[in-house]
Amino acid sequence: MSTQTPSTLRVAPDPSSPRLTRAVTGVDQTGASIGLxxxxxxPLTIYLNSREIVTAMTIGDHPEWLALGFLVNQGMVRAADEVTGIDYDEELETVVVRTAVETDHEAKLARATRTSGCAVGTVFGDMMEGLEGLTLPPTPLHVRDLNALSSAINRTPSLYLEAGAIHGTCLCRGPDPLAYFEDVGRHNAVDKLAGWMRDTGTDPADKTLYTTGRLTSEMVIKCALMGVPILVSRSGFTAWGVEIARQVGLTVIGRMKGSRFVCLSGEGRVIWDAE
Structure with a gap:
């Protein structure tokens, strides 16, 4: 399969970076030596001002966006909070996100829970906070655009194609990919995207979030709280993820392979215009 980076991508994976992969040798099913x-x-430790929040396992790219997006998605940094700086120390493997005013996050830490995300995704006891009364925009989803989008993402040079064992998340508008992030945990990739959106002031209203990971409750909640009305995956669903998506009016499409997919929530946005 030929690969080509779409011209619309503002942030793209960098599979050629020597820092993100390592060469190893082994043997194949015949006993022959093989290199890959x-x-x-x-590890990346995230601080909010002077408080250590979490240590995440990550591939190591875009640490500032990962830290900011994690704090935004956990509700620790809200829309009204002024971020005054993000300091990354590569040697210490830490990121410090600084705000103009100290935030109230200690209670959240006390209610920390572990979720089903790969590489230990983390949400907190008030993870449903913000979903009540949430209204997502009625952005239409054209099936013809969805098919074109899937083809574009699958042909984009990526760490997945280079080495596998990784998840990808891409923010899109119509048939066009805009920002594509990868990481060992799907939640990390989404957090990088959330950090990029916050940093660039990107409007989520007319966007689609495409992910290679499962459509779990965590993924649905993050997508909804980011304000993105459409969530698409080539993987499957969890029952709670579908239930929450229906409650908040989020369109969720999964098991997308080629031109085939299943929509389990928000089908009212879908325009069935594929040939």
Whole structure:
């Protein structure tokens, strides 16, 4: 399959970066020697002002956006909070996100829970906060655009094509990919995207979030709280993820392979115009 980076992509994977993969040798099913590249995992400790929040395992790219997006998605940094700086120390493997005013996050830490995300995704006891009364825009989803989008993402050069063992998340508008992030955990990839959206002031109203990961409750909640009305995956669903999506009016499409998919919520946005 030929690969080509879409011209609309503002942020794209960098599979050629030597920092993100490592060359290893092994043997194949015949006993013959084989060489391949595998993705790296590095710890990244995130601080909010002077408080240590979490240590995440990540491939190590875009640490500032990962830290900011994580804090935004956990409700620790809200829309009204002024972010005054993000400091990354590669040697110490830490990121410090600084706000103009100290935030109230200690209660959230006390209610921390572990979720079903790969590489230990984390949400908190008030994870449903913000969903009540949430209204997502009635952005239409053209099936013809969805098919074109799937083809464009699958042909984009990526760490997945280079080494596998990784998840991808892409923010899109219509048939066009805009920002594509990868990581060992699907939640990390989404957090990088959320950080990029916050940093660039990107409007979520007319966007689609495409992910390679399962459509779990965590993924649905993050997408809804980011204000993105459409969530698409080539993987499957969890029952709670579908239930929450229906409650908030989020369109969720899964099991997308080629031109085939299943929509389990928000089908009112879908325009069936594929040939």
């Amino acid at each position: 590249r595998v993705v790296e995992e590095r």
